Amino acid sequence: MNFDPIPLSDGDMEFWLELRALLDELVTEEVLEQERRTGSGHCQPLHEALGRRGLVLSTWPRSRGGAGLTRLREYLLERELLERDVPTVTRTTTLNVALTLDKWGSEHARGEILPRVAAGHVCICLGYTEPESGSDMAAARCRAVRDGDSWLVTGQKMFTTGAQHCQYSFVLARTDQQAPKHRGLTMFLVPLQTPQVEVQAVRTLSGERSNIVFYDGARVPDTLRVGPVNAGWTTVNDAVAAEHGIIDDSPEGIPPTDFGGRYDFELRRLLDDALRWATEAGPDGRRPIDDPAVRRRLAQASVDYELALSTPGHLGRVSSSLQLIHWSSEFLDMVGPAGCIPRGRPGAVLDGRFEWWHRFAQGTAIYGGTTDIFRTMIAQRDLGLPRPPR
Numbered sequence: 001m002n003f004d005p006i007p008l009s010d011g012d013m014e015f016w017l018e019l020r021a022l023l024d025e026l027v028t029e030e031v032l033e034q035e036r037r038t039g040s041g042h043c044q045p046l047h048e049a050l051g052r053r054g055l056v057l058s059t060w061p062r063s064r065g066g067a068g069l070t071r072l073r074e075y076l077l078e079r080e081l082l083e084r085d086v087p088t089v090t091r092t093t094t095l096n097v098a099l100t101l102d103k104w105g106s107e108h109a110r111g112e113i114l115p116r117v118a119a120g121h122v123c124i125c126l127g128y129t130e131p132e133s134g135s136d137m138a139a140a141r142c143r144a145v146r147d148g149d150s151w152l153v154t155g156q157k158m159f160t161t162g163a164q165h166c167q168y169s170f171v172l173a174r175t176d177q178q179a180p181k182h183r184g185l186t187m188f189l190v191p192l193q194t195p196q197v198e199v200q201a202v203r204t205l206s207g208e209r210s211n212i213v214f215y216d217g218a219r220v221p222d223t224l225r226v227g228p229v230n231a232g233w234t235t236v237n238d239a240v241a242a243e244h245g246i247i248d249d250s251p252e253g254i255p256p257t258d259f260g261g262r263y264d265f266e267l268r269r270l271l272d273d274a275l276r277w278a279t280e281a282g283p284d285g286r287r288p289i290d291d292p293a294v295r296r297r298l299a300q301a302s303v304d305y306e307l308a309l310s311t312p313g314h315l316g317r318v319s320s321s322l323q324l325i326h327w328s329s330e331f332l333d334m335v336g337p338a339g340c341i342p343r344g345r346p347g348a349v350l351d352g353r354f355e356w357w358h359r360f361a362q363g364t365a366i367y368g369g370t371t372d373i374f375r376t377m378i379a380q381r382d383l384g385l386p387r388p389p390r
């Protein structure tokens with residue numbers, strides 16, 4: 001791992017300053033308040049404003065609707081978006097699918113849909129999980145049956161986050177009932193705005209909006225099939241790899257920009273909040289940080305943050321999530337009962353940040369594959385341990 005500071009050229013610095021000025025303008029208090037209220041993970045006007053500047057598929061060449069950003073500039077962009085709490089869940093799912101679509105999509109999908117994705121007009125959500133298959137994704141039961149030049153998709157998907165904003169869901173469907181479970185699957189871009197699709201809201205512990213999506217014979221033209229028939233496991237694994245940041249070979253020594261799978265950044269924000277609380281004087285003029293026990297906890301959290309930050313790959317995804325869960329609980333304990341008062345209620349500490357962090361942290365062990373599943377990946381892929389006997 002390279003611990004050297006990342007050098008910024010004059011051009012990079014200029015890009016960063018312009019980006020910050022742009023985001024100062026776009027990320028208004030109204031945008032942030034709407035996200036706090038709805039937990040929807042998306043703001044369409046902001047997304048389109050980024051699209052107009054090529055900043056949705058930001059590393060793609062300008063000729064394809066991107067901004068041709070270098071890896072370093074992409075990193076600065078993603079970091080700024082996170083730093084400002086810009087709702088980017090749907091942007092991230094769209095980006096992951098765009099990469100897969102570019103590799104496996106039909107000419108129609110690449111020629112017609114991707115330019116609209118780049119412009120911010122089309123968004124795509126992930127339709128993998130079902131009520132009976134989450135970690136065991138390949139056990140999907142949602143089925144697609146060939147009907148002339150199209151397919152009819154029937155089934156139910158769980159936790160399709162962002163479906164309420166998206167034009168398409170990237171759906172994992174069973175196309176061969178007889179084949180072994182990993183071999184009978186195919187990926188489709190299923191249009192969501194049809195009467196055969198129903199989107200129902202689901203709320204999570206941390207206030208995020210997700211969805212159950214019901215497909216009742218939704219018609220999908222074959223041009224929206226992604227990858228070969230019955231090779232869906234290979235196709236979807238490309239998108240999952242993008243989500244986990246493992247296709248990223250970081251040629252300039254820059255950390256992966258897909259932060260979806262790791263939470264060291266959130267850990268730092270939590271630590272910042274704890275420092276903010278600890279350095280403010282209370283009504284009696286005393287500051288919590290003057291207490292050695294508080295200083296000890298903050299120092300330990302800083303060490304754990306540095307460790308999480310320096311831990312790469314699958315290990316980093318597990319350790320950053322576990323540290324976030326641990327420290328969100330420790331800091332609630334440190335702040336005391338007032339830390340549990342939620343945002344907007346009288347007496348809430350830092351406007352309820354600690355209470356929210358504690359709820360948010362729990363979900364980080366689940367999104368994009370649970371930490372248990374990542375432990376198995378570490379055992380098998382990183383340590384080369386054998387698979388357990390069936």
Ligand SMILES: Cc1cc2nc3c(=O)[nH]c(=O)nc-3n(C[C@H](O)[C@H](O)[C@H](O)COP(=O)(O)OP(=O)(O)OC[C@H]3O[C@@H](n4cnc5c(N)ncnc54)[C@H](O)[C@@H]3O)c2cc1C
Pocket residue numbers: 125126127128129131132133134135136158159160161162204208210363366367368369370371372373376
């Ligand atoms: C807020 C939120 C947003 C989400 N967004 C999306 C989305 O946009 N699209 C989408 O498709 N999915 C989404 N998901 C689904 C998420 O990917 C799944 O919840 C996750 O993969 C776990 O699946 P499950 O909930 O079915 O739990 P299960 O797979 O039933 O797991 C239950 C428990 O058993 C453990 N477990 C299961 N199998 C094993 C094993 N082999 N070894 C060890 N432990 C195991 C798990 O770690 C977990 O603790 C989202 C989930 C949440 C909470």
